Structures are given as C-alpha cells and as structure tokens.
Amino acid sequence: MDATEKRLVELSVSGDVEAFETLIQSHQKKVYNIALRMTKNPEDAQELAQDALVRAFTSIKKFRGDSSFSTWLYRITINVCTDFLRKRNKAVLISMEQGAAANDNGQAMQIPEETPGPEELAEKAQLKELLRDAMDSLSDEHRQVLILRDMMDLSYKEIADTLNVNEGTVKSRINRARTGLKEIIIQRTELFKDYLVKLDRKGGNS
Amino acid sequence: MNRCDYFLENLSSYIDGEMTENEMKEIEQHLQECDSCSSEYSILKAIVSTCNELEEELPDGFSSSLHARLEKARDDMLAERNKTPGLKIFSQIAAGFVIVITLGLAIRAGFFGNGFLGQKTASDAAPMAGSKSESERFSLSQQISANKNSESGTSADNAVTGGGFGLSGGMQDKADGSDVTIDRNGYKVTFSTPAAFGEPGDTGSYFTRVTVVVDDIGEAVELIKDIDKELDEYGENAFVAPEDTRAAFSEDITEEYIELKLTYGSKDAQQQFLAKMMSAFPNIQIEPVPSGDDKEEKAEDEQEGITVIIEKKK
Numbered sequence: 001m002d003a004t005e006k007r008l009v010e011l012s013v014s015g016d017v018e019a020f021e022t023l024i025q026s027h028q029k030k031v032y033n034i035a036l037r038m039t040k041n042p043e044d045a046q047e048l049a050q051d052a053l054v055r056a057f058t059s060i061k062k063f064r065g066d067s068s069f070s071t072w073l074y075r076i077t078i079n080v081c082t083d084f085l086r087k088r089n090k091a092v093l094i095s096m097e098q099g100a101a102a103n104d105n106g107q108a109m110q111i112p113e114e115t116p117g118p119e120e121l122a123e124k125a126q127l128k129e130l131l132r133d134a135m136d137s138l139s140d141e142h143r144q145v146l147i148l149r150d151m152m153d154l155s156y157k158e159i160a161d162t163l164n165v166n167e168g169t170v171k172s173r174i175n176r177a178r179t180g181l182k183e184i185i186i187q188r189t190e191l192f193k194d195y196l197v198k199l200d201r202k203g204g205n206s
Numbered sequence: 207m208n209r210c211d212y213f214l215e216n217l218s219s220y221i222d223g224e225m226t227e228n229e230m231k232e233i234e235q236h237l238q239e240c241d242s243c244s245s246e247y248s249i250l251k252a253i254v255s256t257c258n259e260l261e262e263e264l265p266d267g268f269s270s271s272l273h274a275r276l277e278k279a280r281d282d283m284l285a286e287r288n289k290t291p292g293l294k295i296f297s298q299i300a301a302g303f304v305i306v307i308t309l310g311l312a313i314r315a316g317f318f319g320n321g322f323l324g325q326k327t328a329s330d331a332a333p334m335a336g337s338k339s340e341s342e343r344f345s346l347s348q349q350i351s352a353n354k355n356s357e358s359g360t361s362a363d364n365a366v367t368g369g370g371f372g373l374s375g376g377m378q379d380k381a382d383g384s385d386v387t388i389d390r391n392g393y394k395v396t397f398s399t400p401a402a403f404g405e406p407g408d409t410g411s412y413f414t415r416v417t418v419v420v421d422d423i424g425e426a427v428e429l430i431k432d433i434d435k436e437l438d439e440y441g442e443n444a445f446v447a448p449e450d451t452r453a454a455f456s457e458d459i460t461e462e463y464i465e466l467k468l469t470y471g472s473k474d475a476q477q478q479f480l481a482k483m484m485s486a487f488p489n490i491q492i493e494p495v496p497s498g499d500d501k502e503e504k505a506e507d508e509q510e511g512i513t514v515i516i517e518k519k520k
Contacts, residue, residue, distance in 0.1 A: 150257035175218040
C-alpha cells in the first residue's frame with residue numbers, strides 16, 4: 001500500500017467520504033462489473049456494487065493492509081453478491097426447470113440470425129455477446145473464478161485469498177470453468193471455432 | 207497421465223502464466239508437437255482475451271447515488287459511535303435468554319467422548335472429579351455470570367432436538383450415570399455420557415459445524431475473536447488457522463451470513479473453543495459433519511476443523 005493510499009484509508013476511517021471516493025475511484029467500475037457478471041442484471045448490479053462500497057466504507061477500520069485494498073474490496077463485493085445469490089437462489093430454484101424447458105422451445109440459440117459482416121469487429125462483438133451469455137450459464141462458483149481471473153486480473157494467489165480457498169482449488173476451478181465456457185460456446189456455434197482460431201493466429205492478446 | 211491430458215489440465219495455468227519455467231517449457235514443447243492441443247490452446251486463449259474485454263461502463267448516476275449513500279452511512283456511523291457502547295449479545299444473555307444446546311447427530315469423534323468436560327485438559331490445575339469441578343470448568347463465561355439465577359428454570363419446556371444434549375431447567379446438579387448435569391448460571395445443561403457419542407478416542411475424520419443465529423454478525427465475530435484470542439494464550443493449544451481464516455476474521459463481514467473455518471492445533475483447544483462458544487451463544491447448534499462426504503470440489507484445506515456459521519436473526 002503506497003503512502004497516498006494509506007493516508008486515504010486513514011481519512012476514510014475517520015469518516016471522510018471524499019477521501020473514500022478518491023480511494024475507490026479506480027476500483028468502482030470493477031466492483032460494478034463483478035456484481036454485473038455475478039447477478040446478470042444491471043439494476044441488481046448497481047445496487048449490490050453500492051452495497052459493497054458502502055460496506056467497505058463502514059468497515060474500513062478493519063482493513064489492515066494484509067492484502068491490497070482492491071483485493072479486500074473485491075472480496076467484500078463477492079461476499080455481498082454471494083449472499084444475494086444465495087437468498088435469491090432459494091426462491092428461484094423451483095422455477096429453474098421451467099426456465100430450462102423454455103430454452104428448449106427455441107430460445108437456446110440467442111445468436112442473431114443475420115450473418116455478421118466480414119469485419120472482425122462485428123465478429124468480436126458477437127463473440128462478446130456469446131461469451132456473456134455463456135458466462136451467465138456457468139455455475140455461480142465457476143463464474144466467480146472467471147470474474148476474478150479474467151475480468152479483475154487477479155493472480156491465483158489473490159483469488160485464493162479472496163475466496164478463502166487454496167491455490168490448488170483455484171487452479172482446477174479455473175481450468176474447469178474455462179473448459180465449461182468453451183464447451184457452451186462451441187455447442188452454441190461451431191462456426192466460432194474457426195473464428196477463434198483465426199483471432200488467435202492474428203495475435204489476439206494474452 | 208497421458209501428455210494431452212496433462213496439457214489440458216494445465217492449460218489455464220499456462221495461459222495465466224501461473225507456472226514454473228520448466229512447466230511452461232514442457233507445455234510449449236507439447237504445443238509444438240500436438241495439433242489438437244494446439245487448436246484447443248488457441249480457442250481457450252481467444253476466449254480468455256475476450257473475457258478481459260467484457261467490462262462495462264458504470265451506469266449513469268452511479269457516483270452521485272453512491273455519494274448520497276456514503277454520506278448517510280457516515281452519519282449513521284457517527285450516531286452509532288455516540289450511543290452507549292456494549293455488546294448486544296451480552297445484553298441479550300443478561301436479559302435472561304434461554305440456553306438451548308442442540309446436538310443434531312451423535313458426535314463420532316473423541317472431543318465429547320474424550321474429556322469434553324475438561325477432565326483431560328492439561329491447563330486445568332484442579333483435579334477433575336465429579337460435577338462440581340465440571341461446573342467450575344464451565345463457568346468460563348464470565349459474561350453470563352454477572353446475571354446468575356435471573357431466569358432459573360424457565361427453560362424446562364424448551365424443545366431440544368437431537369439426542370445428545372438436553373436442557374433441564376430446575377434439575378438437580380448431579381451426574382447420574384448416563385448423564386452429566388451442569389449448573390450454569392442458573393441454567394442446567396445435561397450432557398450425555400461419552401458412550402452416546404461413540405468410543406472415546408475414536409477420531410474418525412469429521413469436521414464440526416457450529417451454527418449461531420445472532421442480531422449482529424459483526425458483534426458475534428468480535429466475540430468469537432475474543433474467544434479465539436483467549437485460546438491463543440494457552441500457548442500449547444495455539445490456534446493454527448490458516449492465514450485466510452485470519453483474514454476472514456479481520457475483514458469484511460457480510461450482512462446476513464458469514465462462515466468461518468477454524469482449525470485448532472489440538473483436540474483440547476477445539477473442545478475449549480466449543481465450550482466457550484456454548485457459553486457465549488444462547489442458541490448455538492453443533493453438529494459433526496463427516497468429512498469425505500461427496501461434497502463437490504472438497505478443498506484440500508478442508509480437513510478436520512470447525513466451521514462456524516453465523517447467521518443474522520430474521
């Protein structure tokens with residue numbers, strides 16, 4: 001933790017809202033995106049992201065700098081979202097079968113009918129859309145590790161700290177989650193396989 | 207393991223750079239040699255890089271509505287600080303809450319069977335014999351002792367689930383063969399004898415799930431921290447929780463539910479922790495959970511230990 005951050009934390013402990021806002025400036029978008037991917041719903045995501053940020057503010061005196069501030073903040077966010085999902089899932093569990101049945105009736109393919117132009121950008125956008133959908137159909141646990149790894153860019157160690165599990169678990173969970181993601185995507189469209197390979201050959205990014 | 211299996215299993219670690227140099231080299235070599243794995247790699251890597259770009263912008267008005275909420279939170283906090291301090295949990299107990307101890311299932315392992323009431327606790331100076339010293343042992347809860355006899359006997363009709371513990375308000379303070387009754391600050395708690403929980407010394411693999419329902423999770427965690435700290439001072443029974451549990455202790459607390467995982471260095475320490483927990487929380491539930499059940503993705507660090515689940519009272 002650098003000196004500025006430390007000072008901001010101290011000010012936040014004393015109840016300085018502006019200092020706290022400065023502190024979270026570069027993190028709040030990620031907090032929102034964690035919540036968005038976890039809940040799959042922008043309204044819930046805004047609410048929960050703010051819940052998490054408010055909670056970080058009110059419990060910042062408990063932040064001791066053992067981990068980085070951002071990891072601590074993401075952990076709170078994950079906890080807030082997990083709580084929310086746990087409660088909601090209790091209610092939703094029963095209606096899940098109906099949901100699955102509806103999908104079989106033709107909604108499973110959410111890929112637009114019209115073929116995108118040859119422009120890679122369009123394809124990329126479509127892939128994003130597809131990926132978002134696929135992500136949403138992963139289990140909460142698998143989605144969680146991918147959010148932390150691929151969206152938050154946390155190391156395995158940081159993910160392990162955040163989720164309170166060991167690194168071996170993180171490693172196998174990430175691998176399984178990605179494989180799951182890939183299978184969902186491939187299943188939904190064989191076409192993308194070529195595109196993905198093409199994208200990578202062009203360099204993609206890592 | 208065949209090389210492709212090994213490759214696929216470690217592909218994510220490779221993409222994430224979470225490998226040693228030697229492991230990386232091994233993967234790279236296979237990548238050169240195997241077309242099918244190489245295409246698998248391309249696909250996964252493209253997915254990962256697209257995942258990196260999924261981030262969306264904050265909704266309009268996010269910052270301003272957050273600002274309002276933060277200001278409100280600060281005002282609430284300041285108001286809270288000016289109120290009389292004191293733990294709600296303690297005042298609840300002081301108000302005469304009935305202590306109900308529920309034992310869901312027979313405990314297989316030794317900690318009830320093997321000196322739960324303190325007979326074998328090394329740190330106990332007094333020789334342990336009979337229920338008198340047992341009740342001394344159990345008066346660890348100074349928190350409650352300020353309120354002796356306030357509600358004695360009101361609990362006789364309380365339902366007790368499971369077989370192990372019975373609450374017997376108003377009963378004589380005695381050990382009568384199969385049960386041991388302890389007078390605890392006006393409440394009498396009956397423990398079944400060790401035989402009911404399995405052979406003494408049977409330390410079959412299990413962990414213990416402890417559930418408490420409280421008004422304020424933050425305060426409950428503070429209380430558990432205090433209990434843990436007391437145990438820490440025993441030295442030989444030093445708390446050996448992994449770092450990540452420490453972190454859970456010191457950091458965020460969710461509003462409705464929190465789970466703590468504790469591992470103690472000795473059975474004694476575990477027993478003492480449970481005994482103190484029972485003293486501190488009126489509605490505690492304790493149940494053994496055999497490990498090795500087919501829980502999905504059982505983490506390697508979930509060995510014997512105690513899982514404490516703290517739930518907010520509805």
